[in-house]
Amino acid sequence: MNHRTMTEIEELELTHLTQPSLEMKESWVLKPTIAKKKKKFSVACISSNRKLLLWLGGVLCVSCIIAMTLSKTLPHDHYIVPPLTKDNSTIAIPVALKFFNAQISGKLPEGNNVSWRGDSCLNDGKFPGSSYPHLAGGYYDAGGSIKSNFPMSFSMTMLSWSVIEYSTKYQVAGELNHVKGLI
Known part of the structure; x- marks a missing residue:
């Protein structure tokens, strides 16, 4: 009987070591790592970071303003049909x-x-x-x-x-x- 008791004790110790403790299980379940959520913006099936979207919109607006300013201020060379003159x-x-x-x-x-x-x-x-x-x-x-x-x-x-x-x-x-x- 003494021998049986020893094997039962060993089995209990082994099962105790192979399975995580209740405290360990509860800490994993109850305290998940909380990831910081990023603010997302979704437009027409495109999900993007709000900061990135604002930055791209600003760049687009500035480039449009520059293009319009240049088109209004630069001189325009219009093609002029030369008059019909005799030459060589x-x-x-x-x-x-x-x-x-x-x-x-x-x-x-x-x-x-x-x-x-x-x-x-x-x-x-x-x-x-x-x-x-x-x-x-x-x-x-x-x-x-x-x-x-x-x-x-x-x-x-x-x-x-x-x-x-x-x-x-x-x-x-x-x-x-x-x-x-x-x-």
Whole structure:
């Protein structure tokens, strides 16, 4: 019996040591750490710190005031269309367009200002059994008898952009309809 009593005592001591005491349990349950709550502000599903929100609002207001002040006080440069006047471009434009007139392939348009040129390559792509469409027209490349599409497409693109940018210069030179016909 003495032996049993000893094991029971050991079990009691072990169970006592493995389980936290009642005082320990109560201190954890009754005295949780109290975290300081931050003031939150919620607008349209956005929750934010109130101080941060006020700071961002102030920065936004100040930047708007600075932008409005600068837009009112700085000078404004408005684009002014230059008057239609004759200058050196009225001489250069017809000479430059003469190059394109000389490079035309196919049936030449009326009023072509290159006297030594006539219609050329009117039967390009026309041969029996050909599935290609009629290929007359277009432009030759560099004065030869070859029609290269990539170099000439670049030239036509540049000519088109020059008409977009400087249409008033073409109009003063009297070549606006001519250059549109070339394109």
